[in-house]
Amino acid sequence: MRILIWCANLISLGGGARLLSNLLPAMARQVDIDLVRLVISPGTNFKDRIDLSSYPNIEVVYFEGDVQSPSGLAYLQDCHVVYFFWPHGPEFQKVDRPTICTYHDTTILDFVPAFLSGAVVKSCWEASKTWVHHVTSVIVSSHYMKTRLIAHFGEQCQNAVVIPHAISPAKPEHSGTAISSDLVQRLPSEYVVFSSNISPHKNHHNLLIAYSKFSQRKQYPLVLFGYLTQQLRNVPPDWPDSYYIPTLISLIKRVDLRLDEDFYPLGFIKDEDVMPVLKHAKALVMPSMSEGGGSYPVEEALRLGTPVLCSDIPVMREHLAKHSAEIVWFDPDSPDSILQALEYMTLHHDRLKQSAVQGMNDPSETWDDIAQKYIHVFRIAYLKYHGQL
Known part of the structure; x- marks a missing residue:
C-alpha cells in the first residue's frame, strides 16, 4: 500500500505534531507499506522533528498548495489512499x-471562546x-470524542472508528534525565508544571486564579x-498582539502573581x-x-513517576482508566477546586509520588x-471505496 498523508496546512505544534511524528514512522514499519508520503506545510519544520535515515519508504514534502492543484495531484497519483491528518x-x-481523516476534537463547538461571533462558530x-x-472513514481518538461527533453531526458518525493516540512518545529509559544548562538557569529549584499551548480551553485563567491563592506558591511556583x-512575560502597556493573552496578563496583574517568583512562563522548550x-x-x-483523546503531558508525567492533578472531564477519565496511579481530580470550572487539589497534593505528596512511581510500568x-x-482502517476504506465490501 502507498499512503499519502495530506497536511499542507499548519497543524497544532503541540499534540498534533507529536502524534504525527510518532505515527508516521510507525506506519512505515508495517507490513506491505511501500510508501508513506507526507505533504506538510514548511512552517511546521517537520523534517527537523524526526530522523528518517532508517526509513527509505518515507517521503516528506514541504508544500502549501491545494491538493487539486497540478502539484497536489502529482503527489496523489501513485497513492492508494489519502489520509487527511x-x-x-x-x-x-x-x-x-x-479518504480518511482523524477528527481530533470538537473544542471549538463545545467551548466557544469569548467574543467569537456566531457566524464564525457556524x-x-x-x-x-x-x-x-464526505470522507470514506473517520477516526477519532476516544469514545467520548465519538459521542461528541454524533451529538453535533448525527448518527452517521456512529461509523467513526476509535483509535487512541495520547500515549507516551518515548519510554523513560530512552529519555535523558538532565535538564540542559541554559534552561536550568531559568527554572526554580522546585515547581509544579503545566505544559500546554495558550488556547482558552486549556484553562490557564482558572489555574492562575487558583495559584494566586495557593499557600505554597512561593515554595512550589508554577512553570x-x-x-x-512566553508572552505572559509582557508587562502593560507592552500588550502582546495575540488573541486571549492580554486577558491573562490583565488577570496576572489583578491577582498579583509575581513573574519569576510565583510563575515562570518559558514558551517552547527543546x-x-x-x-x-x-x-x-x-x-x-x-x-x-x-481534550480529544487525552493529554500527552499527563501520560508522560505518569510514565516518569510524576504525580498528576487533572480536570475531571469525561475524556480524561477515559484516558486515565488504564493507569493505576492515584490521580488528584478537580473541577476545571472552579478555581477553588483547583486550589484544593494543589493543597491536597502538598499534604499528601509522598503517597502520590509513591503511587505514580509504582504505576510507571502500567501496560500500554x-x-x-x-x-x-x-x-x-485504510485497507477497509480502500475496499469500501472500490465496492469490495
Missing part, C-alpha cells in the same frame, strides 16, 4: 481516492460536518511551557528538555476543559499497535 481549518476537497460547524460526512506562554522538566516537577497540573499500547489499527 488535520481537518481542522482547511475546507474539504474531494479527490478520486479513498462556519466551523459547517466545515466540520462536510469533512465527517508554564508551550506555544506562546524537545530533549520536555521529559526532564516533567520528571523533576513536584507534580503536573492539567486544568484543560476539553505501542506506536506500532496504533499504526496497525490505522492501516487496517
